[in-house]
Every structure is written in structure tokens, then in C-alpha cells.
Amino acid sequence: MTHVEDELSSQPECWTRAAAEATEQGRVLPAPGERVAIVGCGTSYFMAQAAAALREGAEEGETDAFAASEFPYGRAYDRVLALTRSGTTTEVLDLLGRLKGRTRTTAVTADPDTPVMGVADDVVVLDFADERSVVQTRFATTALTLLRAHLGLHTDSVVDDARTALAEPLPEGLVDRIQFTFLGRGWTVGLANEAGLKMREASLSWTEAYPAMEYRHGPISITTRSTATWMLGRAPEGLADQVRATGARWIQGELDPLAELVRVQRLAVAVAAARGLDPDRPRHLTRSVILTP
Numbered sequence: 001m002t003h004v005e006d007e008l009s010s011q012p013e014c015w016t017r018a019a020a021e022a023t024e025q026g027r028v029l030p031a032p033g034e035r036v037a038i039v040g041c042g043t044s045y046f047m048a049q050a051a052a053a054l055r056e057g058a059e060e061g062e063t064d065a066f067a068a069s070e071f072p073y074g075r076a077y078d079r080v081l082a083l084t085r086s087g088t089t090t091e092v093l094d095l096l097g098r099l100k101g102r103t104r105t106t107a108v109t110a111d112p113d114t115p116v117m118g119v120a121d122d123v124v125v126l127d128f129a130d131e132r133s134v135v136q137t138r139f140a141t142t143a144l145t146l147l148r149a150h151l152g153l154h155t156d157s158v159v160d161d162a163r164t165a166l167a168e169p170l171p172e173g174l175v176d177r178i179q180f181t182f183l184g185r186g187w188t189v190g191l192a193n194e195a196g197l198k199m200r201e202a203s204l205s206w207t208e209a210y211p212a213m214e215y216r217h218g219p220i221s222i223t224t225r226s227t228a229t230w231m232l233g234r235a236p237e238g239l240a241d242q243v244r245a246t247g248a249r250w251i252q253g254e255l256d257p258l259a260e261l262v263r264v265q266r267l268a269v270a271v272a273a274a275r276g277l278d279p280d281r282p283r284h285l286t287r288s289v290i291l292t293p
Contacts, residue, residue, distance in 0.1 A: 003280045004202065008137040008265045012162045014129045015145040015154075022149035028106050028122035029150045032060050034078035039068045041091055043136040043197060044083035044143075049190030051081075051147045057186060058151045065190070068092045082107045085131070085139045087114025096120050108143045133280045135201050137265050140194065141258055148258075161259035170267055171251060175274050179227040180205055181219065182264070183212040188233040188257045195232065195264040202279035203271035212236050215243075223248040230264065232257045 022029075030036040036055065038048035045067045052065035066072070068082070068091035080103055084092045087109040096105050096119040107120035110130035117123055129142035148154040180199055184192035189211050196209035210219055213236055215229070223229065225247035231240070232253045243250045253260035272279040 002133070002269065002278070003131070004133040004135050004137060004265075005269055005279075007131045007133055008262060008269070009166055011138045011141055011262055012159045012166070014126075014138050014142040015159050015162060017128055018126060018142045018146040019149040019154045022146055022154070025124045025146065026150055028124060029147070030055065030061065030063075030079050030081060030106075034061050035076070036061060036063045036079050036081060037071065037075070037077045038063065038065050038081045038083065039071055039092065039095060040083040041068050041089050043140045043194055044085065046190045046194035046197065047083055047140050047144045048081075049193065050144055050187045051083075051190075053187035053190065054148060054151060054153060058153065060151060068095045071095050073098065077103055079104045079106060081105075082116075082120065083140075083143050084108070084116055085110045085136060087111045087116035092116065093119055108146065110139050135198065135268075135279055137198075137262075141261065144258065158256045158258060161255040162262050165255055165259040165262040166266070170263065170270060171249075174228055174249065174251070174267060175270050177226060177228040177249060178206065179222065180207045180267075181215070181223070181227065181229045182207065182209045182232060183215055183229065183235070183239075184209070184232045184257070185212050185234065185236070191232050191257050191261050195230065195261055198261075198265055198268045199271065202268035203275060203277060205268070205271055212239060215239065220246065230260075232260050 038052050040048045048065040052063040055063040082092050099105050105120045106122040107116045108124045109116050110126055112125045126142055129139045131139055182192040182195040192209040196207040199205040199207040223246040228249040229243045230251040240250050269279050
């Protein structure tokens with residue numbers, strides 16, 4: 001078993017623990033009414049997109065999401081929340097350093113022995129969700145679970161769905177597809193973006209991701225009998241029929257969207273295995289992007 005397989009299989013337990021810690025950590029997480037920016041890089045940026053949409057949808061306060069390198073320093077926020085598994089990513093550390101003394105910051109990380117501990121005002125350490133694999137799975141979803149629980153949006157059924165996602169076989173024939181498109185709505189747009197990234201990282205697949213209503217505005221033109229379109233969450237009316245009419249495979253996610261992401265993680269590993277790739281060692285990638293001056 002690869003590291004990534006072992007780590008993604010542990011997500012139900014990690015989610016349960018993160019949900020239990022949400023109350024204890026609530027004092028350093030965004031409070032109702034605060035104007036908040038959530039930042040990250042790569043996978044963490046896509047989790048930030050999902051968390052920001054969830055928080056605004058819950059009417060907890062205006063919430064934006066940015067790649068750490070694209071943060072708009074001219075805007076005023078009550079708190080900036082940074083997601084960083086490694087605690088060493090250059091763009092995140094630079095951002096937190098620039099905000100020191102100006103804006104309250106909180107970092108959610110997996111490693112307590114990293115520089116982020118000294119530059120963020122507050123830190124939540126999810127060390128039980130740390131990973132050996134370069135490809136992120138459980139840390140990202142555990143961090144999002146912490147934030148969902150903080151908003152009162154996590155239930156035991158989400159964990160049950162994750163166990164189902166791990167136990168049930170993947171759709172037959174899906175591994176043989178040559179292109180994968182992931183669609184989302186609202187908070188699941190971030191999950192769709194992450195699903196596409198996971199497939200690219202682990203299996204070098206051709207993938208795309210879009211808000212579901214945008215799929216008709218051009219992207220559907222690439223859809224053929226050799227492609228698959230996977231919907232995370234409830235699909236817009238009529239879209240499934242339009243995709244099927246092209247001959248493509250339509251996958252409608254029936255589980256909680258975060259659990260559907262677990263199914264995609266499994267697909268990424270399965271496609272990697274079919275192509276003779278090691279998902280623990282994706283080409284050109286490292287666990288953390290550390291830039292030298």
C-alpha cells in the first residue's frame with residue numbers, strides 16, 4: 001500500500017477527531033461577523049475556496065479566498081486564516097509576516113515544528129492528520145472538516161459517507177477514461193478544483209474543473225465517449241442529460257461532497273496504478289514549495 005492510500009483511508013477517523021476539537025479551537029477561528037480572508041497554496045487554496053463559500057452561506061460574515069501569492073494587501077480584514085500542511089510554504093510565510101501587527105492571523109497546520117508557529121498570531125495544529133505523501137489527502141479534508149464543524153455544518157453522516165466512499169467499488173470502466181471533468185456549485189466548486197488537481201498530481205491525468213453552470217459555456221465541447229464528467233453535489237437541471245447525449249460518462253455524486261472527494265482520491269490512485277505510476281512521488285513536485293531569494 002502506498003502512503004497516499006494509507007492516509008486517505010484514515011480520513012473518517014481524522015474527521016471525527018477534528019470535529020471534536022472544533023469547539024476547543026473556536027476561540028482562534030473566525031468569529032461571527034468578522035470580515036475574513038482564507039488563504040493557501042495548491043490544495044490548501046482550493047480548501048480555502050470551499051471554506052469561504054460555506055462561511056458566507058452560513059451568514060457568518062463576508063469571506064474571501066485567495067492564493068497566498070495573490071493576496072490583496074489593500075483590503076481590510078478582521079482576520080486572515082492560512083491553511084498550510086507543511087508550515088514552510090514561502091508564499092504563506094511571507095504573507096503572514098507582512099500582516100504581523102496589522103491584521104490578526106490564524107494558521108491551520110500539521111507540523112508544530114515549523115516556521116509558521118512563529119509568524120501567525122494563533123495556530124491550530126492538526127498533527128494527527130499529517131502525511132508522508134507529497135499528494136495531500138487527509139490533511140486538507142480534515143482542515144475543512146474543522147472549519148465545517150466550527151460553523152455547525154458537520155454531522156456524523158458525513159463520516160458515514162466517507163466510510164461508504166472507501167468501501168464501495170469505483171464505477172466500472174472509469175479508470176480507462178482519458179479525460180476527467182469535475183463540476184461543483186457553491187462550496188463544492190473548491191472541491192471540484194481539488195478533485196482535478198488530485199488526478200493531475202497522482203496520475204498525470206488530463207483534468208478540468210468548473211462551476212457546474214459554466215460547463216455549457218464552452219467546456220462541454222471537449223466531451224466525448226472517452227471522457228467522464230463527475231458532479232460534486234446537486235447538478236443543475238438538465239445537465240446530466242446534456243452530458244450523456246455526447247456519449248460521455250456522467251457520474252452523479254450521491255454522498256456528502258467531501259466524501260465524494262474521497263472517491264476521487266481513490267480514483268487518482270487507481271489510475272496511477274493502471275499507468276504504472278507511483279502516486280507518492282509525483283513528478284516535479286515536493287511536499288512544500290520553498291523559494292530561495
